[in-house]
Amino acid sequence: MAEDTNSENALSKLNRLERAAILLMSLGEQDAAEILKHMGPKEVQRVGTAMATLTNINQTQVEGVVSEFLEAVSGQTGMGLGSDAYIRNMLTQALGTDKAGALIDRILLGGNTTGLDSLKWMESRQVADLIRHEHPQIQAIVVSYLDADQSAEILSNFDEKVRLDIIMRxxxxxxxxxAALHELNDILERQFSGKAGTQTTSMGGVKVAANIVNFVDSTMASDLLEQIKEVDEDLGTQIQDLMFVFDDLVDVDDRGIQALLREVSTDLLVVALKGADPTVQEKIFKNMSKRAAELLRDDLEAKGPVKLSEVEGSQKEILTIARRLADAGEIVLGGGGEAMV
Structure with missing residues (x-):
């Protein structure tokens, strides 16, 4: 019994990403490589970084991670290895709900990497250079298709006028x-290889624009919103209304905050709260147990100076989780019972 308790305590110190990294490292190079082949660029980067930064991992923690994984799939047999349920359970257990979601959809839908998907593996500056001389509508389609945070980085590589034109489009x-999407895929695939996708015809819109602006540097986002309003005040207002920033968490109900906190690691939360408004900090504290809130306060006080870019990065990562929960109907972002995602 004491051994089980020690194992649980050792495991509790590891977040899901660290557990996934330990599990992959336990599998050996060849098997781990086969799994990584099925991951998207962000998943590979995050798991790879976790692998590189793992320190002081003891045998008890390794055994705990492997045991936890085996227990999660113990109800499956060799005949069930191809089932959707097995794949969902395995990847969710290994990577966590947030990170596994996109990968699960890609595998279960049988989607191949399209020309557009190939851009997700590129540096944002490279993508910007690739589409710099394309028609503005092509630029808008590419920006709409990619994840909001990557699209925001791509936009930062254009001058103000081009940036404004793209986000308006x-x-x-x-x-x-x-047909137009296939043609664009064909153009890109001649450069990156791969197979064309067959669907994905609905994209863009005010909500997508708002999500992209959310990830743009705060000063640049403010300037961009002003420029949009100069051209189309109603559109600028719609985008602003749909945007959701970290300080807006104060308007999320307590139940929603509690659901969000279950998905966020303490380390991420500490950095994010370093630059947060005191009202947001108090909102977080009051939705934790007294002991957990005291520990978090202590961690905040003990945390040394943090770069603003790190604070904003952590806050945006938490907002990404919040939007995922909102899209799943688990929480409501914004006051008045209206979702603002």
Missing amino acids: VAALEAVQP
Whole structure:
């Protein structure tokens, strides 16, 4: 019994990403490489970083991670290895719900990497250079298709006028004809290889534009919003209303905050709260147990100076989790019972 308790205590010190890294390292190079082949660029980067930064991992923790994984899949047999349920359970257990979601969809839908998907593996500056001389509508389609944080980085590599034009087109974009999307994929695949996708015709819109602006540097986002309003005040207001920043968490109900906290690691939360408004900090504290809140306060006080870019990065990572929970209907972002995602 004492041995089980020690194992649980050792395991509790590891977040899901660290557990995934330990599990992959336990599998050996060849098997781990086979798993990584099925991951997207962000998953590979995050798990790879976790592997590189793991220190002081003891045998008890390794055994705990492997045991936890085996227990999660123990109800499956060799005949069930191809089932959707097995794949979902295995990847969710290994990577966590947030990180496994996109990977699960890609595997279960049988989707191949399209020309557009290939861009996700590139540096944002490279993507910006690739589309710099394309028609603005092509630029808008690419920016709409990629994840909001990557699209925000891509936009930062353009001058103000181009940035404004692209985000306006993203907001106005509702659907892309399949033939046009296939043609764009074909163009990109001639450079990156791969197979064309067969669907994905609905993209863009005011919500997508708002999500992208959310990830743009705060000063740049403010300037961009002002420029949009100069061209179309109603559109600028719609985008601003749909944006959701970290300080807006104060308007999320207690139940929503508690659901969010279950998905966020303490280390991430400490950095994010370093630059947060005191009202947001108090909102977080009051939705934790008294002991957990005291420990978090102590961690905040003990935490040394943190770069603003690190604070903003941590806050945006938490907001990404919040938007995922909101899209799943688990929490409501914004006051008045209206989702603002």
